[in-house]
Amino acid sequence: MSKAGQHALITLRKMIASGELAAGERVAEIPTAEALGVSRMPVRIAFRTLEQEGLLVKAGARGYTVREISPESIAGAVEVRGVLEGLAARQAAERGLSAKSVAVLRQCLDDGDQLFEKGYVTEEDLEVYHDLNLRFHQQIIEASGNPAVSMALARNEHLPFASVSALAVDSNDMRREFRRFNFAHMQHHAVFDALLSRQGARAEAIMREHANATLRYAEVFASTAGMADSIKVIQREEQK
Incomplete structure (x- = not known):
C-alpha cells in the first residue's frame, strides 16, 4: 500500500476507534479524500480494507457506513x-x-x-x-x-x-x-x-x-477530532 494509502487507513481506523466517526455514519470517497489531503484512490483502498476488517459496511454504490463496535x-x-x-x-x-x-x-x-x-x-x-x-x-x-x-x-x-x-x-x-x-x-x-x-x-x-x-x-483517541469534524462538514455540504 502507498504512503498515502497507509496514512488514510491509519487515520480512518483511529477515527472509528475513537467514535469520532460514529456508528451508522456515512462516509464517502470525495469528502474523505479532501479532508485527508489525498487523492480518491488511497481512500478507496482504505475503505475496502476497513470493510474487510469489519469496521465499515458497504452502503450502496457510492459509500460506506461505520459499523457499530464496542x-x-x-x-x-x-x-x-x-x-x-x-x-x-x-x-x-x-x-x-x-x-x-x-x-x-x-x-x-x-x-x-x-x-x-x-x-x-x-x-x-x-x-x-x-x-x-x-x-x-x-x-x-x-x-x-x-x-x-x-x-x-x-x-x-x-x-x-x-x-x-x-x-x-x-x-x-x-x-x-x-x-x-x-x-x-x-x-x-x-x-x-x-x-x-x-x-x-x-x-x-x-x-x-x-x-x-x-x-x-x-480507548478514545482525542487527536483527530478536528479532522473528523472537517470530514463531516464536507459531507454535509456534499449532501445539500
Missing part, C-alpha cells in the same frame, strides 16, 4: 486472536523452528532493533514496523504447521481490530507510541527466545499477553 467486542476478538496465536507459538516451539523460520524471525528482530535504537519513532517508522510485525506473526503461524490456526485467524480478522495488521497510531503523542511499540518489539524478542528454547508454554503465554496490547484500540 470495547467488549474488540476485547473478545483480540482475546480469540491471542488464544490462536498462543497456540501457534506453542506448537512451533514444540516442533522446533526450521532454519528458514529462524532467519525470517531474526531479520524482523534486527529490523525492529534498528528502528527503535534511536529512542523515538515517526509515523513512517511505524509503517515499517507494521510490515515487519506482520511478517513476524505470519512466520510463527506458518512454523506451527497447523493450517487450522491460519484459517481460524482469517475468519477472526473480519472482526473489528482483531487483525494484527490493524495498526492505529496517535500522532499527537509519539513518545507514548514509541514506548508502546518498543515494548511490543521486546515481546517479540522474548517469544523468539522461547521458540528457540522450545519452551512451548512460555511462548504461548507471551503471545497471548502480546495480543493484549491491541486492546488500546478500544
Whole structure:
C-alpha cells in the first residue's frame, strides 16, 4: 500500500476507534479524500480494507457506513486472536523452528532493533514496523504447521481490530507510541527466545499477553477530532 494509502487507513481506523466517526455514519470517497489531503484512490483502498476488517459496511454504490463496535467486542476478538496465536507459538516451539523460520524471525528482530535504537519513532517508522510485525506473526503461524490456526485467524480478522495488521497510531503523542511499540518489539524478542528454547508454554503465554496490547484500540483517541469534524462538514455540504 502507498504512503498515502497507509496514512488514510491509519487515520480512518483511529477515527472509528475513537467514535469520532460514529456508528451508522456515512462516509464517502470525495469528502474523505479532501479532508485527508489525498487523492480518491488511497481512500478507496482504505475503505475496502476497513470493510474487510469489519469496521465499515458497504452502503450502496457510492459509500460506506461505520459499523457499530464496542470495547467488549474488540476485547473478545483480540482475546480469540491471542488464544490462536498462543497456540501457534506453542506448537512451533514444540516442533522446533526450521532454519528458514529462524532467519525470517531474526531479520524482523534486527529490523525492529534498528528502528527503535534511536529512542523515538515517526509515523513512517511505524509503517515499517507494521510490515515487519506482520511478517513476524505470519512466520510463527506458518512454523506451527497447523493450517487450522491460519484459517481460524482469517475468519477472526473480519472482526473489528482483531487483525494484527490493524495498526492505529496517535500522532499527537509519539513518545507514548514509541514506548508502546518498543515494548511490543521486546515481546517479540522474548517469544523468539522461547521458540528457540522450545519452551512451548512460555511462548504461548507471551503471545497471548502480546495480543493484549491491541486492546488500546478500544480507548478514545482525542487527536483527530478536528479532522473528523472537517470530514463531516464536507459531507454535509456534499449532501445539500
